[in-house]
Amino acid sequence: MIDVTDYSQQFGKIKVLTDVQFTIGRGEIVGLIGPSGSGKTTLIKSLIGLQQPTKGTVTVLGAKQPSLEQAEQIGYMAQADALYEDLTARGNLRYFGKLYGLKKARLRARIETVLQFVDLKNDADRPIHQFSGGMKRRLSLAIALIHEPSLLLLDEPTVGIDPALKKTFWHEFEQLRRSGVTILVTTHVMDEAERCDRLLLIQHGRLIDAGTPAELVQRFGSIDEAFIQKERA
Amino acid sequence: MQTLTVAERVISQIFRDKRTIAMMFLAPLFVLFLLSTILGSSSDDVTIGTVDVPSAFADTLASKTETASFKTEAEGMDALNDQRIEALITYQNGQPEILIEGGDVSKNAAALQVIQETLITIQGQQATATNTKLSETVKQLQQRLTALTNQTFDAPSPVVPPSAKPDIQFLYGSPDAELFDQIAPALMGFFIFLFVFIIAGVSFLRERSSGTLERTLATPLKRSSIVFGYFVGFFLFVTIQTILIQLFIVNVLDVTQEGNYFLLLFVNLLTASVALSLGLLLSSFSRTEFQLIQFIPLAIVPQIFFSGLFDLTDAPTWVEVINRLMPLTYAADALQNIMIRGAGFTDIWMDLIVLTGFMTLFVLLNMRALKKQRPV
Numbered sequence: 001m002i003d004v005t006d007y008s009q010q011f012g013k014i015k016v017l018t019d020v021q022f023t024i025g026r027g028e029i030v031g032l033i034g035p036s037g038s039g040k041t042t043l044i045k046s047l048i049g050l051q052q053p054t055k056g057t058v059t060v061l062g063a064k065q066p067s068l069e070q071a072e073q074i075g076y077m078a079q080a081d082a083l084y085e086d087l088t089a090r091g092n093l094r095y096f097g098k099l100y101g102l103k104k105a106r107l108r109a110r111i112e113t114v115l116q117f118v119d120l121k122n123d124a125d126r127p128i129h130q131f132s133g134g135m136k137r138r139l140s141l142a143i144a145l146i147h148e149p150s151l152l153l154l155d156e157p158t159v160g161i162d163p164a165l166k167k168t169f170w171h172e173f174e175q176l177r178r179s180g181v182t183i184l185v186t187t188h189v190m191d192e193a194e195r196c197d198r199l200l201l202i203q204h205g206r207l208i209d210a211g212t213p214a215e216l217v218q219r220f221g222s223i224d225e226a227f228i229q230k231e232r233a
Numbered sequence: 234m235q236t237l238t239v240a241e242r243v244i245s246q247i248f249r250d251k252r253t254i255a256m257m258f259l260a261p262l263f264v265l266f267l268l269s270t271i272l273g274s275s276s277d278d279v280t281i282g283t284v285d286v287p288s289a290f291a292d293t294l295a296s297k298t299e300t301a302s303f304k305t306e307a308e309g310m311d312a313l314n315d316q317r318i319e320a321l322i323t324y325q326n327g328q329p330e331i332l333i334e335g336g337d338v339s340k341n342a343a344a345l346q347v348i349q350e351t352l353i354t355i356q357g358q359q360a361t362a363t364n365t366k367l368s369e370t371v372k373q374l375q376q377r378l379t380a381l382t383n384q385t386f387d388a389p390s391p392v393v394p395p396s397a398k399p400d401i402q403f404l405y406g407s408p409d410a411e412l413f414d415q416i417a418p419a420l421m422g423f424f425i426f427l428f429v430f431i432i433a434g435v436s437f438l439r440e441r442s443s444g445t446l447e448r449t450l451a452t453p454l455k456r457s458s459i460v461f462g463y464f465v466g467f468f469l470f471v472t473i474q475t476i477l478i479q480l481f482i483v484n485v486l487d488v489t490q491e492g493n494y495f496l497l498l499f500v501n502l503l504t505a506s507v508a509l510s511l512g513l514l515l516s517s518f519s520r521t522e523f524q525l526i527q528f529i530p531l532a533i534v535p536q537i538f539f540s541g542l543f544d545l546t547d548a549p550t551w552v553e554v555i556n557r558l559m560p561l562t563y564a565a566d567a568l569q570n571i572m573i574r575g576a577g578f579t580d581i582w583m584d585l586i587v588l589t590g591f592m593t594l595f596v597l598l599n600m601r602a603l604k605k606q607r608p609v
Contacts, residue, residue, distance in 0.1 A: 086246045
């Protein structure tokens with residue numbers, strides 16, 4: 001699904017990512033773990049195709065990024081809730097659904113499905129500026145799912161939401177994986193890391209280690225410990 | 234298709250914001266109404282004070298404007314200082330001396346004009362009187378000569394001065410056209426430019442800062458669809474705005490409208506396109522709404538000066554250069570020519586080409602700015 005080779009990203013003189021290399025297969029939930037400022041969001045943006053790699057290649061779903069080809073198959077949830085505050089939840093879903101090329105009947109059906117999925121059916125016709133933070137996160141997830149993508153890129157999906165909602169989110173991610181969706185999720189919360197199939201550890205713009213949560217815990221004692229040991233090395 | 238999706242969203246966003254709608258549609262009408270009232274309420278009536286002037290002069294002056302006669306010059310000076318009169322006329326050795334108050338340009342001009350008219354009338358009267366006297370004297374002399382010499386002399390008959398009232402006609406407009414008729418078309422262009430610039434610029438800036446622009450760019454839409462979606466969305470509002478302003482200034486404010494309404498709408502849509510693309514472009518150079526608003530004194534306000542409100546015939550070259558660089562110069566010129574002179578497409582095509590050029594330039598720069606957000 002994702003193949004990143006020898007990839008570096010530089011903005012002016014600032015090197016954000018250096019020689020990143022990894023692959024992600026179908027139907028995996030992969031956690032991208034690292035402290036804030038380590039380059040997680042930049043990596044996600046390259047995977048969507050929002051920037052030109054300075055060096056190396058980023059291949060997603062068989063095509064080199066940046067390109068518009070795969071955009072229809074990628075679902076993206078940004079770190080900030082990128083929602084139109086004046087529009088209703090349904091209005092936001094309709095707009096993004098149409099941009100992904102959904103046609104009338106399918107669009108209508110998909111809107112109802114994802115609203116059900118994130119439990120926003122009763123608030124679907126309220127404008128977003130009346131929504132709580134958690135509701136906005138849920139709607140952002142619904143938008144990421146509107147076009148039934150085969151790859152989900154989620155940038156800090158559970159930041160600032162309550163534990164119950166976090167649990168629901170992860171339950172939903174696992175449900176999606178069962179239906180064959182590949183998920184890459186960034187986080188810096190360790191209990192979330194443990195729910196992933198595989199982890200990519202990123203620090204100072206470099207991929208420092210990778211493996212299943214169990215492997216990493218075995219080698220370093222804990223995931224936090226992994227970062228501390230790598231920092232010393 | 235995607236362009237229409239973006240347009241639909243822009244439209245429903247603005248329609249949900251009632252205050253923006255009200256500002257866009259009612260504010261121009263209110264300001265135009267206010268300006269029309271203010272320009273219409275200035276009065277050219279002046280009061281002129283006189284001290285001991287010949288009665289013929291006083292009578293003629295009184296037939297043209299309000300006068301006040303004073304016994305002494307000191308009294309007259311007091312009145313002038315208190316601005317009860319705009320000018321004071323005294324006679325020194327049979328010659329009029331005129332003192333103008335000088336604080337109110339238009340009233341001073343009116344006072345001067347009245348006084349000059351009076352002087353001309355008086356001179357005319359004097360000339361006629363002299364003429365009459367002269368021809369009487371000549372007649373008497375002729376009679377004397379005839380009596381003395383039995384010969385007749387032909388003297389030239391007195392020349393009658395030509396009528397002082399030429400026939401004045403207006404190629405365009407009418408004698409009762411006011412300043413407001415001249416600036417109303419330009420102001421319409423200005424309002425459309427201003428409102429589209431602000432609303433589009435702020436909306437686009439919000440898209441940047443809230444992340445919706447990036448989120449939209451993560452979908453498979455073309456970059457140009459965003460810009461053109463904004464165009465189409467705003468065209469709806471500019472059309473409504475044009476219709477409202479036209480109905481209002483023509484029917485309520487009684488402004489001359491000689492031209493084709495569709496051509497007017499076309500010019501307005503083109504003006505809006507320039508404002509829109511400029512607003513989107515400048516929004517990419519701003520981090521906050523506040524920074525975008527700071528562009529207004531620099532990019533928008535000077536355009537009022539160049540929109541045909543003032544005559545720039547004698548302006549220095551650098552002002553002329555700025556004038557030529559301002560999109561509103563061309564919009565105002567086209568709108569004025571259509572409304573006042575009934576100009577057609579063939580008369581204003583140069584303006585339209587320049588406006589299209591501005592729009593194309595801004596759109597291309599916009600695409601470049603968006604390329605930073607997504608390289609493909």
